Amino acid sequence: MVSKTPESLEALMAQLERLPGIGPRSASRLAHHLLRVPEADALALADAIRAARERIRPCSLCRAPSESDPCPVCADATRDRTLLLVLETPRDLTAVESAGSYRGLYFVLGARLSPLEGVDATALDLAGLAARARHTDVAEVCIGTNPDLEGDGTALAVVEAVRGVQVDGRPRITRLARGLPTGGQIEYQNASVIADAFDGRRRVEG
Ligand SMILES: [Zn+2]
Numbered sequence: 001m002v003s004k005t006p007e008s009l010e011a012l013m014a015q016l017e018r019l020p021g022i023g024p025r026s027a028s029r030l031a032h033h034l035l036r037v038p039e040a041d042a043l044a045l046a047d048a049i050r051a052a053r054e055r056i057r058p059c060s061l062c063r064a065p066s067e068s069d070p071c072p073v074c075a076d077a078t079r080d081r082t083l084l085l086v087l088e089t090p091r092d093l094t095a096v097e098s099a100g101s102y103r104g105l106y107f108v109l110g111a112r113l114s115p116l117e118g119v120d121a122t123a124l125d126l127a128g129l130a131a132r133a134r135h136t137d138v139a140e141v142c143i144g145t146n147p148d149l150e151g152d153g154t155a156l157a158v159v160e161a162v163r164g165v166q167v168d169g170r171p172r173i174t175r176l177a178r179g180l181p182t183g184g185q186i187e188y189q190n191a192s193v194i195a196d197a198f199d200g201r202r203r204v205e206g
Pocket residue numbers: 059060061062063064070071072073074075
């Protein structure tokens with residue numbers, strides 16, 4: 001009788017296969033790798049996952065993952081508090097921060113509208129954004145969604161949410177423009193492209 005795969009190994013492979021971009025073959029390869037390396041190395045991965053999940057929460061102001069609340073960016077008194085850059089994901093925030101030219105604050109939507117993938121407006125924290133944009137400090141909301149179909153749809157939802165809290169046209173609404181290639185992803189742009197896109201932002205409304 002041929003021996004079956006041990007139950008715990010099956011369970012490990014099943015968990016790995018749930019990760020984005022990991023198919024059954026990769027899951028099997030990774031699981032066997034984790035069994036082969038020194039036990040301490042494999043458990044360090046488990047510990048890192050546990051620590052990150054326990055310590056990291058969304059910042060109550062910008063929704064970026066952070067170990068402190070507010071996060072270091074929102075707590076930084078030298079940042080321009082009149083300016084709010086709205087991004088799709090925390091990875092976009094990391095890209096803009098590494099570019100180093102932006103000195104305002106952020107709001108991370110957490111997702112992008114994608115009707116084909118069943119992601120509707122309920123996946124975006126538009127109520128949180130509206131509450132944030134209503135704050136008297138905020139003079140401008142700049143939309144930094146990606147320049148593609150889903151990003152454009154998401155931008156429209158952002159405009160609608162912010163318009164709902166505007167008083168005498170404040171905060172004004174702008175969108176990143178120049179520099180970002182159509183279909184490009186903010187996450188993968190270099191520093192100068194992001195700086196150009198911000199400098200060239202346009203007003204969304206008349
Ligand atoms: Zn924050």
